[in-house]
Amino acid sequence: MKMQNLGTIVAVATVFALLLGSRGHAQQPQQFELPTPGQGQAQQPIDMKKVSYLIGYDFGQTLASQQVQVxxxxxxxxxxxxxxxxxxxxxxxxxxxxxxxxxxxxVERQQKMMAEQANKAKAAGEAFLAQNAKQPGIQTTASGLQYQVLQPGSGATPAPEDEVQVHYEGTLINGTVFDSSYQRGEPISFPVNGVIPGWTEALQLMKEGAKWKLFIPSQLAYGERGAGQTIGPNEVLVFTVELLQVKK
Structure with a gap:
């Protein structure tokens, strides 16, 4: 008798558990090097009792993290x-x-968790923006975009169809960095109208050479869908942006 449905679910769950680690905190993937024959000391026999225990432990943690009571x-x-x-x-x-x-x-449990996460992020974002708007140097546009001029520019202001070259760093309101051209060591180029609405609006207010800090409400960022593994639903995003060049 075949158990394709059950086998697929368990196999996928196990693979994701081992690859991603379902332990409530980020883990760096471990890399193992296999020694070449004759290199170093003779390999010790693998203790399959311990390996078996670890496989069971890891899968058990996966089930527990998903609140599956077996x-x-x-x-x-x-x-x-x-x-x-x-x-x-x-x-x-x-x-x-x-x-x-x-x-x-x-699926229903995941949807419920996502809805709770979205509501929590929305409330936290609204509170953050309300408090941030009171800080010195913060300006708020009609759309709700907030920005702070760190360094004024003196060059051209881009139009929606122009291409720009920028350096930037993006964080969540808790300071978690999710993207940074500074860390990669090179700026990035893209059309002004080819990014999230908060960026498109801000870039058209900046001049070449300017450096701003943007505080982007979720509706001007990735909204309820979020993006990737770090940006959840309804997240307010904070960017430091340098407008290096406007390509008309």
Missing amino acids: DLQSYMEGFRTGIAGGNPNIPEEEINALMTQFQQML
Whole structure:
């Protein structure tokens, strides 16, 4: 009897757990070098008891992080049957129905978590912008964009169809850096109307040579969808931007 649905779910969950690490904090991927034959000391036999324990521990943490409450006795019964090459004691039709229901539960749980995260970020962003607007040197446009002039420019002001070259660094309101041309060591070029609305608006207010700090409301950034792994839904973004060149 095939268990393609269950096997796919478990395999994907296991791979993502091992590759991404589901432990509540960021982890750097570990790199292992295999010694060439005759290099260094003879390799010690692998302790499969410890390896087996670590595989179980990692998968257990994955389930816990997803708040999946498994029945350990049933889990071990199914594990022993599977590793022995036996057939499950549940009909395949019921397996398909159960796993479809389980998948739906995980989707609904993820949607609920995302909604809670979005509401929390929206409230935090609104409070941040309200307080930030009171700070010296902060200007607010009609759209809600806030900016601070760190260094005035004296060159040309770009139009929507112009291309610009900029240096920038982007952070969340908690200071987490999510992107930086400074860290990459080279500026970036793009059309003014080819970026998020907050950038498009700000660039058309700047002059070549200017350096500004932008405080961009979520509706002028990535909104409810967020972007990538770092920018969640409804996040206010903070950018330091240097307008190096306007290419008309």
